[in-house]
Amino acid sequence: MRYFGVFTAFFTVIFLAAGSVTVSAMRCGNRIVGEGDTKAEVLVKCGQPLLREYIGEDVEMEYGYGTYSKRIVEEWTYNFGPSKFMQILHFRGNKLIEIRNGDKGF
Template structure:
């Protein structure tokens, strides 16, 4: 009986891990765009976004979520350029925010309004 419960638990954990590792994609005009694609590819497939924003995000140390020390980061580079494009996918669909870092799609997030 314990073995059966452990198998069920293992299967459930495996499904949860697989679903959380899945990358989002954005469907536009019969094409699909996903993480790793360039700005040009997204623009070609999806057209001009409803909104665009760009800002400089602080660099983080490799393997951690800690920002680089200011003195070091300012010498190397002050920030990492980030762009966010918002697509309105029409009535009944959530808006999609596509985040680019160094000109490449890093994430696609769905929500009711840009954040």
């Protein structure tokens, strides 16, 4: 009986964590995009996203060396239909840094 409680707790945590699963690649038809790809590569492989959102800016400064870096952070959402999850892509500058599963598509 004690094992049933542990088993239930374990799978409850797993199912709750699955709501925002991070993946390292996604399929667009017969092509695959992955972390490190550029915006241009993603556009060629997947076409225009359903939604493009400006998230903010990533600023990196080093006062001793005078280095200053400012990169735009964007979120693109792809909808592949009602039988699949939407895919949410995060870009920092021109590079794809994260792919997440979103809600069910429509």
